[in-house]
Amino acid sequence: MSNIVKLEPVEVGEGFRFDPDELLEAAKGHGFSTLAIIGELPDGSSWISGTANAGETIIMMERAKHHLIFGEE
Numbered sequence: 001m002s003n004i005v006k007l008e009p010v011e012v013g014e015g016f017r018f019d020p021d022e023l024l025e026a027a028k029g030h031g032f033s034t035l036a037i038i039g040e041l042p043d044g045s046s047w048i049s050g051t052a053n054a055g056e057t058i059i060m061m062e063r064a065k066h067h068l069i070f071g072e073e
Contacts, residue, residue: 036060 004026020039027035036050036057050057 034060 024037032051034050034052034056036052037048038061039047041047048057052060
């Protein structure tokens with residue numbers, strides 16, 4: 001098993017990007033009940049996929065936004 005480290009955005013320098021393939025590999029096997037993947041392609045277009053309907057995905061995105069801004073669950 002790989003060692004999973006909590007993402008701390010304040011510690012990552014501006015412009016730094018994690019390897020997308022490594023991030024997706026690290027997510028495997030966690031038994032997610034719902035999952036949303038949001039990405040930006042090299043041409044600037046969005047790529048969005050997930051296991052939930054649009055409403056559930058928006059709720060997950062809002063929870064994630066709150067967590068990133070306030071650091072709370």
